[in-house]
Amino acid sequence: MALDRLINAVKRTGNPTIVGLDPKLQYIPEFIVGKAFNDHGETLEGAAAALFEFNCRLIDALYDIVPAVKPQAAYYEMYGWPGMRALAKTIIYAKEKGMFVVTDGKRNDIGSTMEAYACAHLGKTKVGNKDYFPFGGDALTVNGYLGTDGIIPLLEVCREFDTGIFVLVKTSNPSSGDLQDRIADGQPVYRLMGDLCEQWGEKLPGKSGYSGVGAVVGATWPQQLAELRAALPNTFFLVPGYGAQGGKAKDIAGAFDKNGIGCVVNSSRGILCAWQAQGCAPQDFANAARREALRMKADLVAAIK
Amino acid sequence: MALDRLINAVKRTGNPTIVGLDPKLQYIPEFIVGKAFNDHGETLEGAAAALFEFNCRLIDALYDIVPAVKPQAAYYEMYGWPGMRALAKTIIYAKEKGMFVVTDGKRNDIGSTMEAYACAHLGKTKVGNKDYFPFGGDALTVNGYLGTDGIIPLLEVCREFDTGIFVLVKTSNPSSGDLQDRIADGQPVYRLMGDLCEQWGEKLPGKSGYSGVGAVVGATWPQQLAELRAALPNTFFLVPGYGAQGGKAKDIAGAFDKNGIGCVVNSSRGILCAWQAQGCAPQDFANAARREALRMKADLVAAIK
Numbered sequence: 001m002a003l004d005r006l007i008n009a010v011k012r013t014g015n016p017t018i019v020g021l022d023p024k025l026q027y028i029p030e031f032i033v034g035k036a037f038n039d040h041g042e043t044l045e046g047a048a049a050a051l052f053e054f055n056c057r058l059i060d061a062l063y064d065i066v067p068a069v070k071p072q073a074a075y076y077e078m079y080g081w082p083g084m085r086a087l088a089k090t091i092i093y094a095k096e097k098g099m100f101v102v103t104d105g106k107r108n109d110i111g112s113t114m115e116a117y118a119c120a121h122l123g124k125t126k127v128g129n130k131d132y133f134p135f136g137g138d139a140l141t142v143n144g145y146l147g148t149d150g151i152i153p154l155l156e157v158c159r160e161f162d163t164g165i166f167v168l169v170k171t172s173n174p175s176s177g178d179l180q181d182r183i184a185d186g187q188p189v190y191r192l193m194g195d196l197c198e199q200w201g202e203k204l205p206g207k208s209g210y211s212g213v214g215a216v217v218g219a220t221w222p223q224q225l226a227e228l229r230a231a232l233p234n235t236f237f238l239v240p241g242y243g244a245q246g247g248k249a250k251d252i253a254g255a256f257d258k259n260g261i262g263c264v265v266n267s268s269r270g271i272l273c274a275w276q277a278q279g280c281a282p283q284d285f286a287n288a289a290r291r292e293a294l295r296m297k298a299d300l301v302a303a304i305k
Numbered sequence: 306m307a308l309d310r311l312i313n314a315v316k317r318t319g320n321p322t323i324v325g326l327d328p329k330l331q332y333i334p335e336f337i338v339g340k341a342f343n344d345h346g347e348t349l350e351g352a353a354a355a356l357f358e359f360n361c362r363l364i365d366a367l368y369d370i371v372p373a374v375k376p377q378a379a380y381y382e383m384y385g386w387p388g389m390r391a392l393a394k395t396i397i398y399a400k401e402k403g404m405f406v407v408t409d410g411k412r413n414d415i416g417s418t419m420e421a422y423a424c425a426h427l428g429k430t431k432v433g434n435k436d437y438f439p440f441g442g443d444a445l446t447v448n449g450y451l452g453t454d455g456i457i458p459l460l461e462v463c464r465e466f467d468t469g470i471f472v473l474v475k476t477s478n479p480s481s482g483d484l485q486d487r488i489a490d491g492q493p494v495y496r497l498m499g500d501l502c503e504q505w506g507e508k509l510p511g512k513s514g515y516s517g518v519g520a521v522v523g524a525t526w527p528q529q530l531a532e533l534r535a536a537l538p539n540t541f542f543l544v545p546g547y548g549a550q551g552g553k554a555k556d557i558a559g560a561f562d563k564n565g566i567g568c569v570v571n572s573s574r575g576i577l578c579a580w581q582a583q584g585c586a587p588q589d590f591a592n593a594a595r596r597e598a599l600r601m602k603a604d605l606v607a608a609i610k
Binding site: 022024025037042043044046047072074075077078079080081082083084085087088106107108109110111113114116117119120121125127128129130132134135143144145146147148149150168171172173174175176177178179180182183184185189192193196245 | 342349412433449488497
């Protein structure tokens with residue numbers, strides 16, 4: 001089961017970090033952007049070439065110490081179809097290096113349409129007599145607002161192709177409470193969504209004890225993280241919000257179980273922009289990312305203990 | 306304001322229909338698919354070429370009698386980046402023919418990431434000194450589970466580029482009640498989401514009385530449609546679920562206001578597969594779609610009166 005693979009990768013590296021590949025052009029050193037524009041012009045293709053080159057060099061610098069990456073679809077989609085091609089190529093490259101890839105698309109729709117998203121991101125698409133894996137990630141983030149029949153079609157595809165999903169439960173942003181904290185039938189909406197994750201996860205059990213249906217719970221809500229960890233024993237967490245959004249390692253401690261597993265913690269800007277934050281030479285950007293990833297690993301590991 | 310343009314197009318054609326461009330390969334006549342495979346092989350590019358050709362011929366047959374189309378992103382994304390290119394080309398083609406285009410992506414994320422989706426679908430992306438409109442639709446469907454700060458960044462872009470959004474409120478699928486019908490603080494979650502639409506819409510007022518923030522409410526829930534129409538006087542509705550999903554014209558009557566406007570009703574399979582349902586020659590598929598669109602228009606207009 002896919003999240004067992006992720007958990008094994010976390011254990012192998014001793015690092016519960018997932019690096020968010022959200023490559024805005026302004027995060028990318030000029031020597032990469034300039035070359036891409038030189039080759040392709042100031043076009044969407046040029047931007048996409050810069051994104052891909054930046055990602056590859058980051059992956060090269062991180063794959064032996066970080067178990068997983070999470071490309072955020074929006075930052076590729078904003079460069080149109082060339083951006084989506086860069087997303088697909090990035091996923092292939094990261095998987096070739098042995099990393100677990102969570103495509104952060106937060107996709108959602110009615111069941112028949114979710115089958116199409118499952119083809120795109122969790123399984124294959126048939127064209128005539130040939131099969132293609134259009135994006136080919138190991139897992140996809142999804143939004144459960146539409147309820148059970150928007151999720152079930154994914155689980156069958158996940159079982160067949162050894163992929164998984166992460167459902168938004170309690171998101172890291174300041175306004176997440178507008179809906180998620182409202183009390184419905186005696187408990188907050190995010191708890192209802194968490195309970196649905198446990199229920200959906202029964203259809204995709206894992207050897208680790210965690211199912212193939214994970215939950216997104218923000219580092220910015222330490223109390224809810226601990227509450228949800230206790231309430232959802234079979235649901236693995238993807239925790240955004242560390243670093244740039246304000247979440248600290250101690251805020252995340254409650255997301256780990258008694259064995260020190262139970263979640264991966266995302267950092268995007270903190271690692272991608274480490275070269276700017278550290279004030280080092282642009283050519284050193286990948287090393288700066290590695291230094292920050294090692295610092296973050298130590299920070300998290302200390303907080304677990 | 307963008308939804309004023311949609312409402313004017315509905316009035317001009319006398320038709321509150323929006324055609325869902327959800328082109329599965331099995332909906333497309335063999336003479337189109339065969340030619341595309343002949344030109345490009347049984348590849349994602351070949352599939353995408355068939356999708357685009359099918360869409361263009363449908364748009365040619367419909368643009369003078371139907372005000373709007375709604376391409377569903379999932380059915381393009383399942384063909385990878387070539388599919389996304391077909392989506393972008395379809396949107397351009399429909400707009401050139403004067404149709405209003407709602408990109409059905411149900412995108413959602415935290416604010417900073419929503420800015421990237423806004424660049425992709427509602428505004429422009431800057432690359433060096435050049436501007437690009439990566440997908441360029443007139444409106445985008447979005448999911449409001451993350452709350453206000455996931456929506457606000459879109460509204461500024463909508464104002465600048467004369468585009469709009471439709472927020473999922475009460476979706477057409479059977480399980481929509483899993484979350485949306487739960488009673489939170491005395492009212493169903495879908496009502497809370499509807500109230501947020503009214504609130505967000507205040508930032509994007511329209512001349513028609515309807516704001517630039519619409520709501521998705523399924524034809525499969527006639528009672529909630531009428532309830533929400535009364536409760537949300539400034540929120541225009543996008544109503545999926547007519548036809549294949551079981552919604553009838555009489556079920557939708559409550560979505561219209563006293564002036565006979567207030568929503569557009571989506572049909573996808575009913576129109577795209579009309580040639581199969583009518584048992585006519587594949588070469589006649591576009592005419593079959595037009596006949597079904599005219600039948601649906603008459604069906605809806607009768608229900609309004």
